[in-house]
Every structure is written in C-alpha cells, then in structure tokens.
Amino acid sequence: MWKAITKSGLQHLAPPPPTPGAPCGEPEQPFRSTVDWSESAAYGEHIWFETNVSGDFCYVGEQYCVARMLPKSAPRRKCAACKIVVHTPCIAQLEKINFRCKPSFRESGSRNVREPTFVRHHWVHRRRQDGKCRHCGKGFQQKFAFHSKEVVAISCSWCKQAYHSKVSCFTLQQIEEPCSLGAHAAVVIPPTWILRARRPQNTLKASKKKKRASFKRRSSKKGPEEGRWRPFIIRPTPSPLMKPLLVFVNPKSGGNQGAKIIQSFLWYLNPRQVFDLSQGGPREALEMYRKVHNLRILACGGDGTVGWILSTLDQLRLKPPPPVAILPLGTGNDLARTLNWGGGYTDEPVSKILSHVEEGNVVQLDRWDLRAEPNPEAGPEDRDDGATDRLPLDVFNNYFSLGFDAHVTLEFHESREANPEKFNSRFRNKMFYAGTAFSDFLMGSSKDLAKHIRVVCDGVDLTPKIQDLKPQCIVFLNIPRYCAGTMPWGHPGEHHDFEPQRHDDGYLEVIGFTMTSLAALQVGGHGERLTQCREVLLTTAKAIPVQVDGEPCKLSASRIRIALRNQATMVQKAKRRSTAPLHNDQQPVPEQLRIQVSRVSMHDYEALHYDKEQLKEASVPLGTVVVPGDSDLELCRAHIERLQQEPDGAGAKSPMCHQLSSKWCFLDATTASRFYRIDRAQEHLNYVTEIAQDEIYILDPELLGASARPDLPTPTSPLPASPCSPTPGSLQGDTALPQASHLRVDGQIFCAGEELIEAAKRNDFCKLQELHRAGGDLMHRDQHSRTLLHHAVSTGSKEVVRYLLDHAPPEILDAVEESGETCLHQAAALGQRTICHYIVEAGASLMKTDQQGDTPRQRAEKAQDTELAAYLENRQHYQMIQREDQETAV
Template identity: 50%
Template sequence: MKCSACKIIAHTSCINVLMERTKFYCKATFRDVGVRQYREQTCIHHHWVHRRSQKGKCKQCGKSFQSKLSFSCKEIVALSCSWCKTAYHNKESCFNLQKIGEECNLGLHSGIIVPPSWIVKLPSRGSFKSSLRKSPKKKTSSKKRSKEKNEKDQKTFVIKPIPSASVKPVLVFINPKSGGNQGAKLLQKFQWLLNPRQVFDLTQGGPRMGLELFRKVPNLRVLACGGDGTVGWVLSVLDQIGITPAPAVGVLPLGTGNDLARSLGWGGGYTDEPISKILSNIGESDIVQLDRWELKVEKNPDAGANEEGKENLPLSVVNNYFSLGVDAHIALEFHEAREAHPERFNSRLRNKMFYGQAGGKDLLRRKWKGLAEFVTLECDGKDMTPKLKDHKVHAIVFLNIPSYGGGTHPWNRTAGGIEPATDDGLIEVVGLTTYQLPLLQAGGHGTCITQCRSARIITTKTIPMQVDGEACKLTPSIISMTLLNKASMLAKRKGGKTNIQQTALETLKVNVDRINMSDYEQHHYDKELLKQAAMPLLVIEVNPVSDLEQVRKLINKQLEENSSSTAENELQTSLSPDWCFVDSCTAERFFRVDRAQEHLHYVMDIASDRLFILDTEPSTLPQTPEDETAFPSPAASNKQSNSLLGEETTPELSHLLEKTTDGILKAAKLGDLKMLKELHSQGFSLLSIDATGQTALHYGSRYGHKDIVKYLIASAPASILNMADNDRGQTALHKAAANKRRSICCMLVAGGASLTLPDHQGNTPRLLALQAEDHELAAYLESQEHFQLVSEDLETVV
C-alpha cells in the first residue's frame, strides 16, 4: 500500500510493524486536542521521512541525490519533509535539526494549503469528555483513519481558520471518471502537494460535504477537476448552500468539450502539465463573473399528440449553452451509446470521432431541416421566428460563453455587432444548419440571430434539447429563460499582468444575541431551545482578524453609546461585568469561552450566523459535558436548588400543608406535566411516595421525562434529590444513570444531587452507568464526583 500523503510504501502486513516498532506515523492532517485547546498550538512541525530514493537537490549542499535502483538496497539517501518537500542528504553535515528548526512553512504552496491546525477533530456525538481526565493518546491505525474519513452521517471535523489576506485556501474536487479516468491519478498528486483533507473525490458523496465544512474560511477558492458538468455540479451546490460571499471556482479540464475551461483560459484539456504549476496558476488567477441563466419548463397545452419524451430538462440552470435541434440530437446519441458501452468511450479522441460520425449521418438525413416550423422564439418580447424560417436553421443555440462544441466559436463577432462577454447579462442566440456544423471546426460561424436578456421558446413537437451537454427529448413545452445570478470564476492570468495582492479582508457584520442565566441553566442541554430563548442585543461590524478580546471592547463600547437616559433602554442594553462569550458551533451543546483564552479565538471560531454572549456570573453555571474548563456549581443550598432551572416556584412554607396523592406519581410516570402542575396547584405534595418509597422524581428520571424532572427540581424541596427508595436504596440519579439518561443526569447534578450515595448493593450512580456500559456517562459522573468532594471540603473548612 502507498500513502498519498507522505509517499511511504509498505506491505499490508508490515503497516502495524511500521507504526508499533519503528514508531513511524503519517503526517497529522488535523488537530485532535479537544474543542477548547485547538488554538494553543497552531504552528506546524516538519514531518521528516527517510527516503531510499529522492529527486532534486539537497537544500544544504546543493548536490543531487544519488539513488540506487537495487530493490535489496536499504541505504537511506535523504530525509525530506512531507509538508514543505524540503530534502537533505542523510549526513550530519547536511541535516542538522537544530539549525533547520522544527517549524515548517508548508513550502511553495503555503498560500493555498489548509494548515492542519485549522482542522479540529470533534468529540464523538454525545461525548462526555472532561479535561480533568485526559486519556492517553491512542495510536491511530490506517483502518481507523480510513473509517474517520468515510464517516458521512456524523459531523467529525470543524474548520477553525486563522483569517489572513495573504492565504487563499483551495478546495479540490475531482471527478475520477472524467476525461478517460485521468482524475484517479491526479487525486494522489493533489493529496501529496496539499493537505489531503482539502482534496475531495466527487464519487464519494459529491461536493456538498466539503463546501459546507469549509464555508466559513475567508478567501476560499475551489478547483473543479472534470468536465463542464462537474463545474456545473459544484456551482449548483454552492447555490443550495448559500455561502456568502461565494468562493471563486477554477477549472482543471478533464472532460471532452471543456468549453467553459477554454473560455476562462485553462485550455481544452489537461495534458500532463505539472500539478504544482497548475496550483501556482490557481493561486495567482483573476476573478471574473459568469452569468447563469434559469430555465423554467411548462407543458404546452395547445400541442396535440406527439412521440414520447421527457417533461423536464436534465438541468434547470445554463452555465455554458442551451440548444435544441440537430446538435442536441447528436449529443443524445452520444450519451445513449456511452451508457450502453462505456468501455468504448475512454479517451477524448474516441469521443470526438463519435461526434464526427454522428454529425455526418445527420448531414445526409437532414432530419431537423424543418425545425422552425415547430418552434416559436421570442427574445426580449420580440418574435424572432421569421428570422429562423428565413435561414432554415436545423439547430438553435443560446450561447453564454464564446466557446461551443469543443472549442468552436459559432458567434460571428464581425456580423454579430456587440462583442459577447460572460458577465454582460446578455445571451447570444445563434442558428445552425447541418452544413454550418462541420464548418465550425474549421473556423466557420453560425447565423447570428440576436442578443437578449430573456427568451421564451414554444415547441409543438417532441424535440431533442441539451443543457451544458446533458441531452434529452422534451415533449411540447413552453420554456422561459431569464438571468439567475452571477458566479465568481477563476480565469487564468495572462502573461505580463502584475499580481495585485489583496490588502485586507472584508468587514463582517455580526448579530449579537444575549442569553440570560436562567435560560442557560434551563436549556443548556438543548442548542435549539437556547437559540430560541436568546434575545437580539446589537449588530457589530468587526474585522475578521480581530480576536475576542477586541470584540469584547467593541461590544462594551457600542453598548455604552446605545444606552440612553431612560431606564427601559438602559435595561435592554446593559450587561453584567462578568458576561462571557458562548461557543455555539463547535460542539453539540453551547459552552463558555474562558476569559483568559479570548485572545486566541476569532469571531467565526465560535459563531455561525449569530454571536451569543451569556449575561451571568460564571460561578453559578452548571457543568455540561462539553463545558470542559468551567467549574460546576457546588452542591446547591435549598434556596438555590428551588430556583435552579427555574420554571414555576412556590414558597417553601407551603410544603408543610400539602397533601399526598398517587396522582403526582401517575403524572410523573406518564410524563403529563399539565396534570402534575394542576395537582401541585391544588395543594398536593411533590414529595408524595408510593409503597416502594419512590417519588415522582424517581419515575420521571427512570422514564426519561425531561420536563417532569425540570419542574420537580425547580418546584419541589431540595430533599427530593437524594430521597432513596425502599427496595434498592436508590436515588433519582441512580435511576437515571442505570437507564443511561444522560441529559437528566446532567440536570440532577446541576440541581445538587449527591454523586457519592451508595445503594443497598454499594453502587454509586457512576458504577451503575458502568454496568449499563455507558462509559462516557460514567466518565462524566466521575469528574463531577471530584468537583462535589472539593466543594464539600471547602464548605467544611469555612
């Protein structure tokens, strides 16, 4: 097996020996340091690999490497870094680690590589990790790495970019099947030159996953390796995701026609040009705009019976061209033949030969000589049908780019009037005959009909049509074409032009929302509820390179400016001095950002579309599984427990006069909160117990009724938290842990439930979680036991 990231080759059976005995590990393409520590180590270290063969010259002495061709030779001739590709002779005089240093600058393509420090591995879903119990680093096998990369149903990584005007990361999407299967070879080359995690195989789920993962990276660029259909696929997914601003898209032409790539200056097809040179061109390319047109199809109600066909076009957006008639008929025959015999279409030359043969047959048949009799064309409201009939066209082509059909130029610039452009909001309409089609390859042109901003086509017969090379037969229809949007594309920089570097990043406009302490305590386990409970506070404009310390000053300054003399406005804009930032996008749940680490984080590290801040005292926060560095609240007093997670509370004196009833227990079993509240309001005690000594909190915790548990913690006396049943001597926390009710365990611990009380068998809640094989819950409860013991010791000292 060969690793495309570090170019190590090993027998499958030798991989474990290589890792365990030799202690060789592949270069780290991401950080696995927890959701809080990812900014503590952002520098990249060299990844030195011993090489038995090496091309190029030694950086120290400048001499070439002498590689021996014998397979039995085990001599190490060089050491090279898998990141920056720097190589040295395997001699002390050349390779001196102290002089070279540990930090790597990522080499020639540092401006487009995504550093491993930007990619943070998240804890597994539902993880109860705690920084107080750091597990030892595990050796990562190749099978495990492969499994991690293929986890598509679970969010495994998050991108935490360091904003910089000089870094323009490039995402590479490769279609291995395009252009005679060239993409399969290029995939490994890109993974060697870049971070493998910024290179995506389109056959493994398409471009959506990669684009969504990197959507917050500033100055992002995309390289689509494939045909024009691959580029259209990437652009359509960008439309669906709605990234703002959308990244510019470049093209490495691997398809048959590659007309869009030709129009942008990338050539008609990849011909073994060094990938390193292509990446350099992508990094220095210009950004141009490309008009994109929307097609809407309706059934023609006035058309009679016709031959079978499709009721919709294969694509609804035009990037290159849309045509109907003889050329679409040839494209349809090509697609049908390729689907029937894919092995016959494994090179560009064979594909073009098929087009030539099919075009020759149509030249003789002249099947679509009467196309204008079945088509009505309106351009910008003007009827252009008479012109189509005068020229007896066999095909109508709507050109959005100058190139068509593999590099031809149907639009006659001399006779057409206005010079066509990709961003002028106009589409060129050209008529073609079967005589003009073959002449296009020799530099000929079609008949220029018009340029327009909208078009309407009405057909009365089933006619072959194609959109960007995707063909079908469309039943009689009414087709409307209008401008959809403009896409940012990368055009190859022409020689002689100076490279103008971007000097600054665009300012971000961020909505800041405030979360109250009571809402945080009540809904800390549920992201969506907290988002709904948050209140808009203000809108700020911030530089993407500003850290959270600077953002804090900006927020405080703007709050002072916004505050007025009226008490109402002052109340709405005031914050406690101890407010803190809340990370809403990294983990499954919200967690606070440590005040001492604010200088390490940027706004987009902790926010997606909204920035949340918590208006509270840090010492009163409950511990949540992802809240790794925050201290939990100590065992709460009766007063604190009654108000914690507060919903409706009643005075403690009223409990002395309450009556017991089985209805309270029944409501808890069924999860009927309305019934429980009504009984409580009628004077029935929430401390009611049955014959086994179980309370409503026992049943609510056992059956997983979160609303019941929240209400009981808020409204019942604090003694209910540690009441044990007669049968097993278990509290509500025992029941929740035994049944793996993680959220309820978290709520009970926050409310002040004891973690160290044993049942009749001597089991604490943590031991019951272990018996239930929920090791993450057990780890969480163990960390809370430590906090609770510390808190009790402090109270004893006081």
C-alpha cells in the same frame, strides 16, 4: 544516520525491530484510499493506492520486511500523502514501528482550542530524491540501479525540503522546527485549522431527551449546515496572504483522468482539502469549509462538474461565494477554454496548476434560468412516448441548444450509459461523436426544425427569420466557446452589427446553424447571428432533442423561458511573467530576442521528458527566430511557422528531416523539474521568456525518434572516426553498394549479413561498426528470424546493444523471432537488468506477448527476478498512460 536519529528518540524516522511473532499476512484494518471523515478516523492514517514502483524498497526496511519470506513477489502500495512504498503484507509493520503519515488534523484535548499552534515537519527517509540538498546545495544520487538500498535523503512531505541523509547536512535541531508548508503554503489548509470534535456523552436518558428536543427546536431556526453534529470542525485563522483551496476531482471525467491526478493533489496539499466527487458530491465539504476566509475552489472535471459545484454553491448561499477555477478533464471543456484554462489536461505539473489558481484573476460568469412547462396547444398526435416533460437541468452556464447537435449528444449519452467501458478516453469519445454526427446527417432528422418552433427574444418574434434560414440547430450561447473550442458567434471584430460577446454582460447570443455552417464551424466558420437578448420565450410544437450544457434529453412539446439567474464568481487564468525569466527582472525587456528553435519527437519526449539534459541532446535544431522581447507564444508560433517558408531566413538552413506537422506544440523547459506540454489554447498566456532560456523547444508528434535525427550516423552517412574504425585503405571500392547485404572488403565480395551476426555473437564491436560503415544492414536476420539485437542480448553485450539501439531503425525493438520473442523478452528471461533498461528507454513495447502469451514482465517473473519484473510492470503502466496522453493530444 539511522543510528543518530534513533538516539534522538524520533521513532518515525528509524523503525525499531518488529515485535516477535508479528503476523505476516494482511492487516486487520482495510486499506483506505480516501480520507476518513468519521469520528473513528485514525490520526496520521495513510492513504494507500496500488503501485508498480520498482527500485524503491519496502519502507519498513529489508531486515524487517515480511514479504521477502513469501514465495511470490508481493504487491506494493504507495501512500499518496507521504509517498512511501510498502509491500501490502508489511503495512501492519508500520503501526508496530510507529510510522504515521503526515497528520491532516489535530486532536481536541484539554488545551484551549484557540491556542496558537504551528505545523511540524514530517520527515521521511528517501532512497530516491529529486532536486538538491537544502544545506549543501549538491544533488542527490540519481542512478538507475536495482541494488541501491541506501537512504540518500530525508525530506518533509509537507514543505518538500530535502537534505542529505548525513549529520553534516541534516541535524537533530531540524526535527522539531516549525514547517513553512512549502511553496504552496498560501493555498494549503494547515492541519491546525481542522479540529476533531468529541461527541458529548450524557448518562441520563431524560437529559438526552430534553437536550435532543431543545436541539431540534434550535435546529429548525438554523441553516442546513448547523442542524447536525459533525466529527470535524474547521477553525480558520484568517490571513490576507492566504487563499485556502478546496479541490474537487471527478475521477470519471475525460476517460478517468481524474483518478490519476488525485494522488498528486494529496501529495501537495492537506489530504483533507482534496475531495473525490464520486464519494457523495461537493455539498458536505462546502458546508464544512463555509467560514474559511478567501476560500478558492478547483473543479477538476468537465463543464458538467463545474456546473454541479456552482449549483451547490447556489443552494448553500455562501457569502461571499468562493471563486471557482477549473482543471479541464472533460471532452469539450468550453467553459475552461473561455476562462483560459485550456481544452484539456495533458501533463502540466500539479505544482504549476496550484500556482495558476493562486495567481488567477477573479471574474464573473452569467448563469441562466430555464423554466419548461408542457405546451397546452400541442395535440395528442404531437406527443412522443420516449419524450420527457422535464429538462435535465434548470440552469445553464455555457449554452442551451435544440436540434441536430442535441440529437447527436443524446445518442452518445445513451450509448455511454449502456456500455460505459467503451468510453474510457477523451479521444474515443470524440471519435464516437464524429461517427454519430455523420450518420445523423445522412438521416436528416432535424431538417424540419424551423417548422415546429417559435422564438421570441426580448419581445421580438424571430420566427419568420428562422423559417427563412431553415436551421437544423439553434444555440442560445452564454460564452464564446462551443462544441470543443469552436467560436459559433465568430472571432472578435467579425460581428460589427452587435456588441462584443462577453460572459458577464447579462446577454445571450442566439445563433442558427444550417448543415453547411455546422461543417464550416470546425474550420473557423460561424453560424448565422440572430440576436443578443436578455430573455427568451421558446415554444416547441412537438418532441425535439435539446441539451443543457451537454446534458441531453428528448423534450416533449413545451414552453421554455430563459432569463438571467445570477452571476457566479470564477477564477480566470492570468498571463504572468515567470519568476526566473530569460533576462534579469531588473533589466529592461530587450526590443528583440534572437532565439534558437529545436524540436522533439514524441518518442524522445515519452522516454526522456523526466531528464531535461538528455531530452535537450535528443532535440533536432530547426532554426533561429527573431521576435519582439515581450512576445507571447501565439506570436512566436507565427514566426516559427514562417521559418520553414523562408529559405534565406536566420538559421533556416539548419538540417530538417520533415516539415513541421500541424499538431506541434510548445514545451516548457524552465519552470518545472521536467519538460511539459503547453495547451495551444493557453499560448496567449505565456511569454517566450517564461518557457525558454537560450533555446525554445517544440514537440512534433509526427517527427520520428532518434533514428530520424540528421546528426546521427546512418548506413548512408559515414560514422565519425573512432578508435576502432578501420584505417584508410582497408575498405576499397564503394562504401554504399546497391545491395547492402554484400560488401567489398580488400577486393573480396562476401555476405555482410553473416559477418554482422558473427560480430554480434562474438561481441566484436569494432567489426560490427566497420561493417555498418561499409553499408551493412543492421536489420539483417538469420534463418530463425533473429535480429542482430537478439544475438547481442543473448551474449550480454551492452556496447553492441547500445550501438544497435542508436543506429538501427526503430522496428528492430519489437521484431520477433520464430518463437514470438522480442529482444526484450529475451533480456528479461536472462535477467539482464541494464540491457532491459536500455531497450525499454529506447521505446520497446512492453505489451507484446510471445507464443505462450507472456509479456516481458511475465518472463522476468518466471526467471524469479522480482525486482526486474516490478520495474517492467511499472514501465508497462507508464507506457499505457503515455499512449493515452498521445491519443488525447492528437
């Protein structure tokens, strides 16, 4: 196939040999990890990120790779836009073989810029590929193998179509055909819309000055976006079917989650529609794309990130304002919960998120003005040296509050500013909040709040009512959610004396909290409902902590006026039917569904979520539920939780190791290439038939791994018959003795531990299985603290290793011998790649160190097995990410 493509003259698919004498070191140009918007931007420039990908060879080809001549394993980089992996020293070779990334813009030339153009495919060779060939429908080779260097597929990094790398599937005719931009073409901004402009060159200084003066006069009459020259021009081709998307990612939100997902957006979209907010904010991008019809925005971050983008839209006065969707990465995410985007991003595929943004409903959101001025009636004794006269924000979307909650947020904010490295995950942030709140409660810093404030709502003075209540916190609420998902106004239907709460009705809800109601808030309670109003005049007589949408400060004695500012246009995640439901769309939805429920442990989910079939096999049957055919997951949850309370219910007698924990969640098993978790706040948006076919899967983080499955054999449950099982009569007496380390075989009692070790050393699988059936302890250790797994690894016995991993307790994975080595250390030092794969996928820790301080990856490096070291480094990085996700989910 390489030769066939070479004959076609398509150099970017078949790299020619590098120029003799080419440099082997670092390329001269610095590596870019962001899109270049300057006039010197290179056409088809890659966007590089460091990577630990293993098993994927350098894209320049082994015969052209300069890194293989280096004494140590060279670092690798991966292009986020086309997903090729290259050794860092080999990046210069890409330029020599003329392989460029997918072009994100078009050059201005002599052709008419209004001339209709189309996007061509960007074909890339792949040594690994998911899915099936578009031509023959067969899958691609997917095997774990370090030695696989064959190109198995050719895929387009725009539309993601993939073909087998052979002439019968991929023909030369397909190279030049137009690209459809794939499943998300409606939200992708085509590179043909983005034109690089040429700066006008003038030779006469007088002419320059004259034009500059004329330009300055014209600029004074134009908006800020038209007053200066930009290297790039956006020339859209409007279409009612398109909803072009701008993605703004705050890489620091939610424990730096944004930095991890920005690469996924660069892959699915045009890199020039994805923006890192740490590189200058959203203003430049919004000005550039202001004339794009049907534009939508995806804000990836916390509620503060959303407020930043909305305020920028206010300043630019775009007509009409583009609607804003949310990918929640923050700590509270109350606005995201209100608009059905959930309480935090877990592991939903980016492809699904793009579909939700495209299909979401456009709604309105009230935004409120805040005007604060010093209170002239406050005396010098009421002033605080640490207080400020200005609010952190002059507009809010969620809430404005003062008192206890603002004081806790202020302490958190000051601590994070002083030690940012200690606040790098959503879980740690919430733990700090809880500790600060408890200490502030003991100090009682806000107990006299009512004595120092006056509140007038729509001309009605609420001060007497507030003084009777003696609240320690007052909240002026615009949306139903507050404080990471609680509902302080109460659930719908609970407040009969007031109008239903809405985020687009032009009213604020005013709520007071005592310490009792604040504590009850976390378990479904609510505060004291004071009023609903359109305007508030708040007067404080001393410095009091306040917060505006989570931005805290200590405000000196002030007069604060709150009034409606405008309404922002937002995207609300819609409830939708799957394109491939359980029942054919042309058939009526049945009145009832009888569906099997199976649960998955967190251990199995982390190890196997990329492989649907293996994860299904690892699941534990829980029972069968009967639900209405149009049930959403909220209703299904109630049926599943009742399943355990009904011993005579359908399927309730299926084996169970433990009761379901309170933290279980649904898994989507049908709408993506892998399993992923569904946020509990989004369960009402998903139908049962959307996430399941014949069986529904749930994730229980407190369920044990494969060793807890009742269908797997244990020392107290005999193994099924096997070819090497002992014949009847070969074992006499009890098979489960009071002391499992001693067995009675053929009338003789002997030490089973020594026999087990000898069986592992001799690679005698049948003997090991026989001893285990008789009650032998698979956790037995020798005098040097080596486990059976240590001995099996030392002899390279794959069969025995697999048996021990399947049947021994999970503790065997990280058990250490006298030198501090785990079995994974030993396998890595011996270069046993397949056994390393078995142990890693079983859940062994890759962070453990031996007495020399070496991890398994470092042991592989010392053994000069660079490919194995790269694999272990990749899995170590993945394990760290999954551990943080697990902490977040908990």
